[in-house]
Amino acid sequence: MYARRQLLVSQLCLLALSVLAGQSPPSGFRDPKSSALDHVNPLVGNGGDTPNGSGGMIPSTAPPFAMTRWVAQTRQNYVSMTPYNITDTAIHGFQGTHQPAIWMGESAQVVVVPGAGAVQSVFEERGMRFSHDDEVLTPSYYKAILAAIEGGHIVAEQSATSRVGHLRFTFSDTAAPYVLLEATRASVMGSDDPANVTYPFGSISINPAAREITGTNPERQDFIIGPNAAPSFRGYFVARFDVPFASWGTATNGTLYASERARNGTLLSGYATFAPHTRVVNVRVGVSFISIEQARRNVEAEVPNGTSLEKTAKKTRTEWAEKLDRIQVAGASDAELQTFYTGVFHSLQYPYEQHEDGKYYSGYDDAVHDGTSYTGYSIWDTYRAIWAWQILLAPERIPGMVQSMLQDYEEGGWLPMWKNIVETNIMVGTHADSLIAEAALKNITGFDLNLAYKAVHKDATVPPENDSTISYSDREQGVGYEVRAGLSTVYAAKGWVADDVHSEAGSRTLDYAYDDFAVSVLARIVGNTEDSSFFLNRSMVAPFTIYNNGTGFMEARNADGAWAGESAGWTEGDKWAYSFDVVHAVDELIEARGGKAKFVESLDEHFEGGHNDHSNEPSHHIPYLYSLAGAASKAQSQVRQIAKVDYNNTVTGLAGNEDCGQMSAWYLFGALGFYPVNPVSGEYVIGSPFYDEVTIHLPMAKKPLKIISSGAPNKPYIKSLTVNGHKRLDPIISHEDIVQGGTLEFEMSSKPEAWASATVVNA
Ligand SMILES: *[C@@H]1O[C@H](CO)[C@@H](O)[C@H](O)[C@H]1NC(C)=O
Ligand SMILES: *[C@@H]1O[C@H](CO)[C@@H](O)[C@H](O)[C@H]1NC(C)=O
Numbered sequence: 001m002y003a004r005r006q007l008l009v010s011q012l013c014l015l016a017l018s019v020l021a022g023q024s025p026p027s028g029f030r031d032p033k034s035s036a037l038d039h040v041n042p043l044v045g046n047g048g049d050t051p052n053g054s055g056g057m058i059p060s061t062a063p064p065f066a067m068t069r070w071v072a073q074t075r076q077n078y079v080s081m082t083p084y085n086i087t088d089t090a091i092h093g094f095q096g097t098h099q100p101a102i103w104m105g106e107s108a109q110v111v112v113v114p115g116a117g118a119v120q121s122v123f124e125e126r127g128m129r130f131s132h133d134d135e136v137l138t139p140s141y142y143k144a145i146l147a148a149i150e151g152g153h154i155v156a157e158q159s160a161t162s163r164v165g166h167l168r169f170t171f172s173d174t175a176a177p178y179v180l181l182e183a184t185r186a187s188v189m190g191s192d193d194p195a196n197v198t199y200p201f202g203s204i205s206i207n208p209a210a211r212e213i214t215g216t217n218p219e220r221q222d223f224i225i226g227p228n229a230a231p232s233f234r235g236y237f238v239a240r241f242d243v244p245f246a247s248w249g250t251a252t253n254g255t256l257y258a259s260e261r262a263r264n265g266t267l268l269s270g271y272a273t274f275a276p277h278t279r280v281v282n283v284r285v286g287v288s289f290i291s292i293e294q295a296r297r298n299v300e301a302e303v304p305n306g307t308s309l310e311k312t313a314k315k316t317r318t319e320w321a322e323k324l325d326r327i328q329v330a331g332a333s334d335a336e337l338q339t340f341y342t343g344v345f346h347s348l349q350y351p352y353e354q355h356e357d358g359k360y361y362s363g364y365d366d367a368v369h370d371g372t373s374y375t376g377y378s379i380w381d382t383y384r385a386i387w388a389w390q391i392l393l394a395p396e397r398i399p400g401m402v403q404s405m406l407q408d409y410e411e412g413g414w415l416p417m418w419k420n421i422v423e424t425n426i427m428v429g430t431h432a433d434s435l436i437a438e439a440a441l442k443n444i445t446g447f448d449l450n451l452a453y454k455a456v457h458k459d460a461t462v463p464p465e466n467d468s469t470i471s472y473s474d475r476e477q478g479v480g481y482e483v484r485a486g487l488s489t490v491y492a493a494k495g496w497v498a499d500d501v502h503s504e505a506g507s508r509t510l511d512y513a514y515d516d517f518a519v520s521v522l523a524r525i526v527g528n529t530e531d532s533s534f535f536l537n538r539s540m541v542a543p544f545t546i547y548n549n550g551t552g553f554m555e556a557r558n559a560d561g562a563w564a565g566e567s568a569g570w571t572e573g574d575k576w577a578y579s580f581d582v583v584h585a586v587d588e589l590i591e592a593r594g595g596k597a598k599f600v601e602s603l604d605e606h607f608e609g610g611h612n613d614h615s616n617e618p619s620h621h622i623p624y625l626y627s628l629a630g631a632a633s634k635a636q637s638q639v640r641q642i643a644k645v646d647y648n649n650t651v652t653g654l655a656g657n658e659d660c661g662q663m664s665a666w667y668l669f670g671a672l673g674f675y676p677v678n679p680v681s682g683e684y685v686i687g688s689p690f691y692d693e694v695t696i697h698l699p700m701a702k703k704p705l706k707i708i709s710s711g712a713p714n715k716p717y718i719k720s721l722t723v724n725g726h727k728r729l730d731p732i733i734s735h736e737d738i739v740q741g742g743t744l745e746f747e748m749s750s751k752p753e754a755w756a757s758a759t760v761v762n763a
């Protein structure tokens with residue numbers, strides 16, 4: 001074991017060095033020019049050899065928020081395992097994946113496998129060796145050179161639009177070329193035991209005259225959790241080739257049925273072979289959640305017959321360039337530029353489009369509807385900062401994303417918590433309340449505000465079914481919607497979720513209080529002042545019902561009020577992180593914890609004692625609390641320290657899981673110098689900008705937003721701040737200050753300064 005680990009570490013070191021160089025696509029794939037895109041490296045953070053697997057996102061090609069992302073598949077993916085692993089040496093196909101994060105299951109994937117010689121359909125037998133040295137990884141174009149099993153090689157190139165993968169295989173002139181489409185495989189259950197599988201039953205159909213292979217795949221690894229059975233869910237695909245078929249057939253578990261045109265079953269594939277000496281095969285694979293016909297329409301709408309791979313890649317590169325080139329950075333090193341722009345690339349992938357042609361399949365009621373829909377929301381993570389980031393950089397998407405959540409509410413009865421096609425009940429809290437309130441507060445329109453209020457009001461007032469008898473533990477199977485489990489048993493009456501009745505009760509209490517605050521904000525916006533003050537009151541009272549003044553920490557309580565013990569009731573965090581987790585009432589929290597000086601001492605103890613766990617979300621806002629306690633200079637040094645220790649441009653460059661972009665959003669806001677500590681306040685708290693200057697052309701603003709912080713790379717401390725020429729003494733800026741563009745000018749210093757730091761100065 002030790003020797004194997006050594007090998008792994010040295011491989012990773014080599015890779016870590018090689019990715020520093022960045023990836024420039026070959027000519028033909030560099031159009032349009034984009035200096036920002038040239039800094040993106042999809043391998044950054046991908047090889048995190050943490051016990052829980054990858055820190056980053058898979059290195060996939062597809063446009064922003066794409067329905068299907070395409071990735072070279074080096075291993076079978078399931079909950080806790082991604083399809084591409086940097087330590088692997090063989091590619092087994094190219095997967096059109098819908099798995100949004102390592103913690104979630106795959107759904108309705110399709111795999112395209114080139115080969116030369118005897119057709120290999122079994123995953124373990126079809127792996128082809130490749131070298132990372134030949135790999136080209138960019139957001140719009142991927143290339144690898146595969147060693148074909150019977151000799152010779154295949155140059156595999158890939159790009160993708162939202163619903164279509166475009167692959168081009170160039171075969172060396174050695175053996176009969178073929179391409180296989182895998183419809184179904186052995187699917188690892190929602191557990192992480194790879195031996196525990198089910199066999200999804202799919203279909204394959206081959207039309208040689210049309211040069212087409214179509215199929216269906218009902219795989220949905222999350223089907224054992226969550227309330228929505230979605231029985232008719234399946235992925236449909238249509239693969240269209242640009243060369244005639246020489247022969248064809250189906251295959252199940254390694255047995256080939258030559259010349260067969262249709263089969264239904266498990267472990268099912270279909271293939272086409274091409275005339276000997278065929279050198280280049282293009283295949284366009286359209287994917288749909290609605291029907292084969294829709295998948296075919298998707299192909300021709302997004303990548304019409306005759307489109308070159310160069311043209312497909314250009315379209316996708318243009319979409320990324322449109323976003324990334326909105327941001328210009330001065331004074332960052334090449335390594336920092338790569339960390340930064342790869343972060344932007346990660347921040348615009350999820351949630352992903354679930355609609356096709358103005359229609360979408362809903363897993364909530366198992367029916368097709370008109371409208372726009374998104375899925376792949378890890379809202380427990382994303383309400384913190386990535387949503388605020390998307391509101392700034394992709395505001396045109398927000399109305400559709402909110403409307404999509406409202407459709408989920410209408411079709412399933414509740415807003416989503418962790419939507420992966422269907423509700424999965426993963427993590428706690430009804431933070432869709434926060435997403436919607438934040439969008440409304442930031443003047444995003446284009447969704448039904450009254451329906452939105454009805455939906456969040458239900459979250460805050462209606463408990464889940466059997467609230468007093470189901471504990472709703474993480475990934476509990478066979479239960480209904482989890483929503484605010486514990487609302488009826490104690491929370492609504494007394495302010496805390498009872499630890500002896502519900503799982504994660506301490507975290508739930510604090511999260512529900514924050515969500516109540518979000519509901520009060522939305523109530524205010526829709527003019528319901530009575531509700532607004534009711535939920536505001538509850539949000540201010542509830543968190544402090546679990547503050548144990550005797551220990552100085554938050555602590556979960558039982559139904560009868562007894563303390564449950566300092567380690568009880570936390571999810572993905574501990575008493576240290578959660579005792580700082582009242583972002584909507586920071587002044588009250590400071591007061592409860594003994595005033596500013598004592599609060600700053602407790603923050604010092606938190607950081608110096610190694611209790612800040614930036615690899616998980618409950619710690620993300622904590623350094624910024626120094627600013628709110630009158631110790632801004634300490635926030636400045638902590639933010640810089642975290643950015644340095646927990647982020648870099650190597651394959652291990654993300655200390656924690658990307659979590660649909662939240663990990664990167666922390667870095668991006670950090671680099672700009674502010675962070676949305678309370679997302680539904682409309683305010684950001686000042687940290688310490690990283691670079692000399694950042695200019696952002698925000699889509700909603702008429703003029704650029706300029707963040708000037710000359711000398712920042714070597715001077716982490718702030719001496720003064722002006723916003724559009726006006727001096728600011730408080731370490732706070734509002735959304736209004738930045739959303740229309742303008743200038744934030746920081747005067748930087750190499751030593752701690754008095755600015756916004758009265759508590760430190762007086763201490
Ligand atoms: C990460 O892995 C460790 C060790 O296997 C486990 O204890 C922990 O619960 C995992 N964390 C998450 C977030 O899954
Ligand atoms: C990648 O592979 C290594 C070695 O098998 C493993 O330790 C790691 O968890 C894998 N990462 C992911 C994200 O699957």
Ligand SMILES: *[C@@H]1O[C@H](CO)[C@@H](O)[C@H](O)[C@H]1NC(C)=O
Pocket residue numbers: 189190191193196224
């Ligand atoms: C397989 O996984 C399912 C779902 O998690 C679980 O209910 C079942 O007990 C597992 N079976 C085995 C043999 O581990």
Ligand SMILES: *[C@@H]1O[C@H](CO)[C@@H](O)[C@H](O)[C@H]1NC(C)=O
Pocket residue numbers: 253254267
């Ligand atoms: C698939 O084939 C392998 C080897 O031939 C065999 O061991 C396995 O049981 C088969 N699986 C199924 C589900 O038939």
Ligand SMILES: *[C@@H]1O[C@H](CO)[C@@H](O)[C@H](O)[C@H]1NC(C)=O
Pocket residue numbers: 203262263264
């Ligand atoms: C596969 O199943 C579909 C739907 O049940 C059916 O219409 C079709 O005839 C089947 N095809 C084969 C080859 O059995």
Ligand SMILES: *[C@@H]1O[C@H](CO)[C@@H](O)[C@H](O)[C@H]1NC(C)=O
Pocket residue numbers: 210240305306
């Ligand atoms: C695609 O275009 C080619 C050449 O223009 C034509 O021969 C072929 O039939 C078309 N295929 C489809 C599926 O329309």
Ligand SMILES: *[C@@H]1O[C@H](CO)[C@@H](O)[C@H](O)[C@H]1NC(C)=O
Pocket residue numbers: 441442443682735736739
């Ligand atoms: C929202 O719009 C109102 C009315 O135009 C304006 O007063 C307010 O400043 C805007 N808020 C934000 C956060 O932009």
Ligand SMILES: *[C@@H]1O[C@H](CO)[C@@H](O)[C@H](O)[C@H]1NC(C)=O
Pocket residue numbers: 465466478479480481
């Ligand atoms: C609630 O409990 C009843 C009685 O045990 C059971 O029939 C029902 O399925 C439960 N509902 C949910 C959503 O768990």
Ligand SMILES: *[C@@H]1O[C@H](CO)[C@@H](O)[C@H](O)[C@H]1NC(C)=O
Pocket residue numbers: 537538541
């Ligand atoms: C909050 O409500 C409680 C009763 O539920 C009341 O005693 C208290 O005065 C209210 N506080 C505020 C700030 O409105």
Ligand SMILES: *[C@@H]1O[C@H](CO)[C@@H](O)[C@H](O)[C@H]1NC(C)=O
Pocket residue numbers: 549550
């Ligand atoms: C909390 O404890 C401190 C001492 O640890 C004490 O001074 C203070 O009065 C207590 N506050 C309450 C509300 O019990």
Ligand SMILES: *[C@@H]1O[C@H](CO)[C@@H](O)[C@H](O)[C@H]1NC(C)=O
Pocket residue numbers: 645646647648649650652653654655
């Ligand atoms: C990159 O970051 C990772 C995780 O935070 C860390 O383990 C690694 O040492 C860093 N590498 C470099 C070259 O700084």
